[in-house]
Amino acid sequence: MENSNNEIENLLVICAADEGKLKVLLKKREKEPYYGYWVLPGEFIDSNITEEESTKQIFNALVPFDYTYTFQGETFSDLNRYEGRRVIALTNIVITDKQLIDLKKEKENIEWFDVDELPKLGFDHGKIIEKISTELKYKIACNYHDILIYLFPSDFTLSELQTFYESMVGEEIDRRNFKKKITTLNLITDTGVKDTLSGGRPSTLYKFNIESMKGTRL
Amino acid sequence: MENSNNEIENLLVICAADEGKLKVLLKKREKEPYYGYWVLPGEFIDSNITEEESTKQIFNALVPFDYTYTFQGETFSDLNRYEGRRVIALTNIVITDKQLIDLKKEKENIEWFDVDELPKLGFDHGKIIEKISTELKYKIACNYHDILIYLFPSDFTLSELQTFYESMVGEEIDRRNFKKKITTLNLITDTGVKDTLSGGRPSTLYKFNIESMKGTRL
């Protein structure tokens, strides 16, 4: 066979870290099928648009600025995954900063959800998010530190980072040992600023040392 | 947009371990474009065949038995990757045993190549193999031991395994330390059989302990 004919969609899994949890941005669907359900933002693509352009386009339809980091996820191709038809879903993971999106969130039909506490999802998007978040957790657990830079672009406290890290690897870590680990690896720098928003003693705000993190793969 | 129209192909990266190296099975192309070049075996797919069926079909067109392990690789979608058209390439990595395929190789137009010493390849298949073999190397380096079971299904010597492992992680390891590592993890069992084919003292043949390896991810 020298030709074929398929429908393709590009789905975005837009991720951010907040309150020590991995969040994903979902959109409330405005038409049938699955009217009113939550789904991953996406669009059908045709053979004249690149995956990257499509990703940017979907993202910009939600918020008016650019993301900093994206990479391809698994492709889903079950025969009946889209209303009985086989629409192949490419997925792209977009890492962004939750605060940025919150600032400009005038739209009522998009919302962040904790990946472990999802609402009712349309199509097979529940399965997709589950697979991709598992993959992300493995990557972070396997010390692909690069991803953390994008999840924590601005200053953060050690507790924030630790809580997030713990939820990714699924186990608790001693505070002192955690600090030792990342300071030994030279991953963070004290910004000199303190955060007084928490209940007790103000916590130091850190930022990542971008140089030390490039290619720090286990 | 609620419909789209795309050409899709499924490409197989069929892998085996031999002489301590990662090998990939290529096919000599029998028509234009790229007549006579080496390419990944594959086929165009349509919306009525599953990815798994297609993978099996492509594999069986080359050899008359089944593979034991397969998983999805990256998807390639550059606008002009297929003769100026955008044909989206799904990839599937198939892990098999080189000896099996050698036994039945009556075909002249398929051949194993070392992933680091490839011939002239058609289309963008060089780039595809490079990306996927890098990914595979990372997985093996990150202790996804499962893959090794399928690359070494039959008895093997420690040197064989070590040479292969070294070429995957890109560094040399002390023989004693390597043995210590995998015996501590309980990964292998002495089969009692010796291999007298090498030059010197006969080497012990081992097999993997399948039970100990399930989910041994870092």
Add this chain to the structure above:
DNA sequence: ACAAAAGTGTTGCTGTTACACCCATGG
């Protein structure tokens, strides 16, 4: 007897775990 490859143990080092008390702030 020699060449080729396999087999084996010990020591130091380094990174990891376990663990508890004091400090700075707000109410």
Add this chain to the structure above:
DNA sequence: CCATGGGTGTAACAGCAACACTTTTGT
């Protein structure tokens, strides 16, 4: 002054790296 959360050091242990000589076979 009390509640809340943040900050810090040390000692035992485990896993990892470095290292060289002996054994078994074929020729």
